[in-house]
Amino acid sequence: MAPVTREECAKRDAEDPLAAFRGEFRLPEGVIYLDGNSLGALPASVPGRVADMIEREWGRGLIASWNDAGWWDKPRELGALLAPLLGAAGDEVVVGDGVSANIFKTLVAGLRLNPGRTVLLGEDGNFPTDLYITQGAAEITGAEERRAPARPDALEEALSGGDVAVLLLSHVDYRTGELRDMAAITEIAHRHGALVIWDLCHSAGALPIDLDGCGADFAVGCTYKYLNAGPGAPGFVYAARRHQPHLRQPLSGWHGHARPFGFEPDYRPADGASRLLSGSQPLVADAALEASLQVWSRVDMEQVRAKSLALTDLFISIAAPGGTGPDGLRLVTPAEPERRGSQVSLAHPDGYPIVQALIARGVIGDFRAPDVLRFGFTPLYLGYTEVFDAATALVEVIESGEWRDPRHSRRSQVT
Amino acid sequence: MAPVTREECAKRDAEDPLAAFRGEFRLPEGVIYLDGNSLGALPASVPGRVADMIEREWGRGLIASWNDAGWWDKPRELGALLAPLLGAAGDEVVVGDGVSANIFKTLVAGLRLNPGRTVLLGEDGNFPTDLYITQGAAEITGAEERRAPARPDALEEALSGGDVAVLLLSHVDYRTGELRDMAAITEIAHRHGALVIWDLCHSAGALPIDLDGCGADFAVGCTYKYLNAGPGAPGFVYAARRHQPHLRQPLSGWHGHARPFGFEPDYRPADGASRLLSGSQPLVADAALEASLQVWSRVDMEQVRAKSLALTDLFISIAAPGGTGPDGLRLVTPAEPERRGSQVSLAHPDGYPIVQALIARGVIGDFRAPDVLRFGFTPLYLGYTEVFDAATALVEVIESGEWRDPRHSRRSQVT
Known part of the structure; x- marks a missing residue:
């Protein structure tokens, strides 16, 4: 299967039936938020x-x-x-x-x-x-x-x-x-x-x-x-x-x-x-x-599921095609769509500093001991291009070794 | 003991060391709120x-x-x-x-x-x-x-x-x-x-x-x-x-x-x-x-207690001096200050419509079955004049019989 291009992702965003929901959430500029499985983003109507x-x-x-x-x-x-x-x-x-x-x-x-x-x-x-x-x-x-x-x-x-x-x-x-x-x-x-x-x-x-x-x-x-x-x-x-x-x-x-x-x-x-x-x-x-x-109450959950699987497929296809990625990165989440939630977990022994280095680039995921990098996919406020960029950033962070910068290794209390 | 006058209450308000706290709470115009023992008023800093x-x-x-x-x-x-x-x-x-x-x-x-x-x-x-x-x-x-x-x-x-x-x-x-x-x-x-x-x-x-x-x-x-x-x-x-x-x-x-x-x-x-x-x-x-x-964190609880007892004393002295008030109204709360919280409860078989008639006048207390009228006193946002007016209104509501108006007898779900 030929790798997906960023242009194809932009096309999918333009055709996304859930795209309008993105405007109903507030997210900081410059952030790709893949931690909505831990804390969901702020709906604009909440304040x-x-x-x-x-x-x-x-x-x-x-x-x-x-x-x-x-x-x-x-x-x-x-x-x-x-x-x-x-x-x-x-x-x-x-x-x-x-x-x-x-x-x-x-x-x-x-x-x-x-x-x-x-x-x-x-x-x-x-x-x-x-x-x-x-x-x-x-x-x-x-x-x-x-x-x-x-x-x-x-x-x-x-x-x-x-x-x-x-x-x-x-x-x-x-x-x-x-x-x-x-x-x-x-x-x-x-x-x-x-x-x-x-x-x-x-x-x-x-x-x-x-x-x-x-x-x-x-x-x-x-x-x-x-x-x-x-x-x-x-x-x-x-x-x-x-x-x-x-x-x-x-x-x-x-x-x-x-x-x-x-x-x-x-x-x-x-x-x-x-x-x-x-x-x-x-x-x-x-x-x-x-x-x-x-x-x-206005969301079609079948559309959410279809987009969720498309987003997680996309992420996996870049970060860990066939189940493995750079430097031994390993897919933990089942590859079969019917056994997958709306999350992609990957294992790497240096998962903690890798996640921190990604966060420094504005891609927010999280880490769960001992070695799991977790990325959550929330179809209401995430697009295909963002997921393409996030997966690409993950590959770059690992391949470049920038996660070895000591400032990414300091553990904060809540990980 | 000579009854307290409204002028004396105004003087006590002017001398009240807790008076400045009133400005830190938002309360609707025209309301005397004696239900802070059920739901406290909104601090202005909360929103x-x-x-x-x-x-x-x-x-x-x-x-x-x-x-x-x-x-x-x-x-x-x-x-x-x-x-x-x-x-x-x-x-x-x-x-x-x-x-x-x-x-x-x-x-x-x-x-x-x-x-x-x-x-x-x-x-x-x-x-x-x-x-x-x-x-x-x-x-x-x-x-x-x-x-x-x-x-x-x-x-x-x-x-x-x-x-x-x-x-x-x-x-x-x-x-x-x-x-x-x-x-x-x-x-x-x-x-x-x-x-x-x-x-x-x-x-x-x-x-x-x-x-x-x-x-x-x-x-x-x-x-x-x-x-x-x-x-x-x-x-x-x-x-x-x-x-x-x-x-x-x-x-x-x-x-x-x-x-x-x-x-x-x-x-x-x-x-x-x-x-x-x-x-x-x-x-x-x-x-x-x-x-x-x-x-x-800026409140002196001894001042709160002193004012609370002064307010409850004041209310009792008008509504039920000596333990009884108009039409058989009876003091339930202990008369001894050391046995009294920051609340005055009075009993009357028609307590429910009396409380509703008071609410219609802007004096908010509540009712607890079978016959208790409850009034809470919150020294941070209640003044002596307000308590004087509330107790006076209670006496008037009972003496005038205005609580007999059928619109005051309809029970709402939460009393």
Whole structure:
């Protein structure tokens, strides 16, 4: 296959059906941002929406805004806005708390829905908070934490003992960018009597998701990566409608109560996914999410997926054609499109200074120990020419050896 | 005692050492806001700080702001800013998650620090989320939930069995405005071998607090009432330094890990209060809190307390002198200043329409079922003349019967 030229990339940008969305995001001049899988870019509508929320709803509306501005129902309203991106019904998703807390809630809820089973099964190498929260949930419930590789055959084996209550998996691996087959793995788990929680942190807003269609039980995710809601923005949690009447989660705060303003002495869970809520949510942060989700409500996820795969293909074809690049650079992300999220990971023993040298050129990716260079692809605000330039810069940085400059080797605290 | 005149109130306003703070808050024209105990008013510095955080730190700094803008350490930095208001050391407080989650963490941590004891003791009539979360924690740990009246004698009796691991109390009762004697009750609990969690939702920013001096074990609280950080703003949690090396909480997410960027396979708690953190925090909401705490860093809490008591005395002297007011209006809040928070609660069977009629006059208080009219007093942005006018309006609303107008009886969802 002949290498792609920059001119061909410019042509693809001109024909890109998603090109207009670029104007709805603010990015600094001179930057090619390939870290939207860690922190999404700023939607242009966010500053105005947040300012309005602060000055009008809070400053002038004051306490009356709990009713007048719909604050009380915001976790449900935002959940319903988000649901189409997840293949969920509007009443199966609520927004609130963070990923860690929502993993805890759903692990415990899953254990209770699956009595007699005592194992919480996770995946080797999952994002640390998934692992750590599972350990926390196992310790407090007396369940046993186990891990297995996230391959269908290995999961089938780990599930075959019939003692797994809940399986927690990431839909896309944060380090490798591998996309898991949600339908197939959910079917395997169900066949062995286990429930599944899907962590969608690296897939929500990155590709089409079909929770209902796959028969998923629970899902959690963040909104600050591909969903562009701002650093640390509130998380979401999904519970399939069939589980809602029976599920009981331990963070049983008053926002999840059936009659919160009844001030009843005892907890009674609300109907539906609302019972997964705990306490008051940071509504200033919710306002940013609201503005971002209004952009997403106009996006065709099939177009996003098509462009995402085209962008990652393009990047790979320049940086690591056939799976390898300059100086032993190695493709970590699966080459098969159907097994790839919206991210390209490459391995190199000097990954850290290489990423730093790229950042010095204005190409922002990130590094994950021990040797992974991560590049995220966000079709709403990235073009083909930019990806061409970024991949070319990566090759040049490695071939020129400019990453050996000592100023690129100093580790900062957050990498 | 001769009744206070409006002229005398104007003189007190002119002499008020806190008067200059009024200009640091934005309030609508024509409103006397006595609901800062539910949602604090907007500090004038918040819109600018939040806009800067969104546009510069997020929009331009992007992922680098985790280091460059200090995002990673924000929970500790904000905790240290808040600590002086709580009588705590800077390393005993972190900001993150909500009150409900932090109650859950500290209840479970307290149980683990007190092995062999199986009872979680709460107070009759505490704010519902405190009760509901205690039920959730009891269910998951196998502990027993009990409640007692929050009087020293009743608590002494409830603690005397020697089986109470943790006592959870509100420092100020949300309904009655009663202030509990933190030092005395903490001493009683410790004498009986129990640990104490103080819920400071209605005292933080309302009066001086001395957690360290009282020997408190844990504390939790919100920042959206007297601390003016905006609706649903992140909560805080305190752990006395002596407990920090041993405490283990179940929401063991990666922000509480000893080496979060080591991506280790197993959870190891961080040193200090950081181990009470779970996951990423909503940093846009944190920016509002930061701006508000910068106001608080210039405030003398003894002056706040003196003015708070003067304002509540003034309000009571007009609305319910000697404990009763027009049409059987009855003072619920203790008359003794040392037993009073920064709130006046009054009881009347028609409390709901009376509060609505007052709101129609621009005096904003709130109502708590079944019969309590609540008025919060926030010395940074309330003056004596305003309180005089508010109390006078309350008397007029009741005496005139204008609350009987049917438009004041329609219940809205959030009261």
